Amino acid sequence: MAWGVGDRLQGGKYTIEKELGRGRFGITYLVKNKNGDRFVIKTLNDDLLNSLNQLERERLKTMFLREALKLQKCKHKYIVEVVDSFEQADCLCLVMEYVNEVSLADLRPPILSEPDALRYIRQIGEALIVVHENELIHRDVHPGNILLRKREGQLEAVLIDFGLALDFDHILTTSRTKETSDGFTPPELYARGTITRAYSDIYSLAATLYKLLTGRTPVDAIKRKVDGEHLVSPKEFNEQISRHVNEAILTAMQLDPKQRPQSMREWLDSLGLTVENSQPSVIVPSNTNSNWERNIQFWGVVIAAIAAIGTLLSGIVGWIPFIKTSPSSSPALVSPSPSSSKTP
Structure with a gap:
């Protein structure tokens, strides 16, 4: 879901100040914490999510989570820092420093x-x-x-x-x-x-x-x-x-x-x-990250199971000569219009 000015996230920890931009995949917001510090929150675009079926939505969420976890490991002075992550109303959120x-x-x-x-x-x-x-x-x-x-x-x-x-x-x-x-x-x-x-x-x-x-x-x-x-x-x-x-x-x-x-x-x-030595990756400990990792594992198993069932059914059809119809193919997906906004 999209949020508006004044909405509070994560139990009031962050308050939306304004929407910074909206791309095809994501929406970014400028937020302020209780100390008045500003951050950027990035989440998936709800218009895109609403255009997908349930399986596709979960696959997209899983990919977002997987890459978000990798990004949190990228600790470097020349990379915008990911400082927090959480889930709000089934929306996955990354909190980044505001430059x-x-x-x-x-x-x-x-x-x-x-x-x-x-x-x-x-x-x-x-x-x-x-x-x-x-x-x-x-x-x-x-x-x-x-x-x-x-x-x-x-x-x-x-x-x-x-x-x-x-x-x-x-x-x-x-x-x-x-x-x-x-x-x-x-x-x-x-x-x-x-x-x-x-x-x-x-x-x-x-x-x-x-x-x-x-x-x-x-x-x-x-x-x-x-x-x-x-x-x-x-x-x-x-x-x-x-x-x-x-x-x-x-x-x-x-x-x-x-x-x-x-x-x-x-x-x-x-x-x-001359390139300075790379800084070692550091994983930020978080209970939320553990939940995200469990989500990735769960949906990975689900997607793999669906693929295995499809392979099994196609094999059965090949062995039964009197079955003349082939398994129906997946329906084409409708793509939403891309947005030109580019945001942090």
């Missing part, structure tokens, strides 16, 4: 020097190494999802807005339009059923570096792949870009994922950036 700062998309002037741009790219690259080590893919890296926060007198980049449960598209029987960011989304994220890996985030971070150094959004991957449009070398727009940085950007933005660096650390090395 009320400008993003790299808001920079004026829009072009950075190479050392400044590479400093932010190194910070986000280090954050994504931790994300990938926890078997997550961000899926939506672009300047608008990188905020600048001042710490000890220095500006540092902070990665926000993880695409939790976006792989739900891959289990549906009909195509759904993915949430994409033109110019920054790699081609494989436009295709249903594609398995994403670190190379997808590498493409997006390279496109972000392209924008920081040129002030221009690179041509969209689909236009390159389908219409044959050419990706202009960033050095053609900015002669101050060094040759090895220019080549590293172009290599990371290859349309074929196999031709890109396969790990974030490898790509950062090609830029000549």
Whole structure:
């Protein structure tokens, strides 16, 4: 269910101040706790949930829970922190720190020097190494999802807005339009059923570096792949870009994922950036997390059982010659219209 201004969650611990944004999969709210501290709460979009049948709703919830648990392990100074999690009126909620700062998309002037741009790219690259080590893919890296926060007198980049449960598209029987960011989304994220890996985030971070150094959004991957449009070398727009940085950007933005660096650390090395040692993952103890894990296990068993029954029935039909009808296929699912809002 959607909440309004003034609604209280988790027994009054959090009070809704306003809705920050609504995407196809999730809704985010700005909330305040009893001490007046502000946080962001992210939950699944109830319009999407209402469009699904019971089994699909539980599968989506399970995927959201599984990825939320992974995200809670991603403790890094350049990643927005997950500070709490709970369930309210059958709605799963993640509580994250509120970073009320400008993003790299808001920079004026829009072009950075190479050392400044590479400093932010190194910070986000280090954050994504931790994300990938926890078997997550961000899926939506672009300047608008990188905020600048001042710490000890220095500006540092902070990665926000993880695409939790976006792989739900891959289990549906009909195509759904993915949430994409033109110019920054790699081609494989436009295709249903594609398995994403670190190379997808590498493409997006390279496109972000392209924008920081040129002030221009690179041509969209689909236009390159389908219409044959050419990706202009960033050095053609900015002669101050060094040759090895220019080549590293172009290599990371290859349309074929196999031709890109396969790990974030490898790509950062090609830029000549030294990566700090990854911080160890830390699991935040919570009774709620235990309940979530039990939910994941329960629905995993249910889904596996349904699949096994389907396989058994299809086998029986093959052995009984006088059964002429085949098992009915699953009905097509109707996809809700995507929303363009992008929020933390």
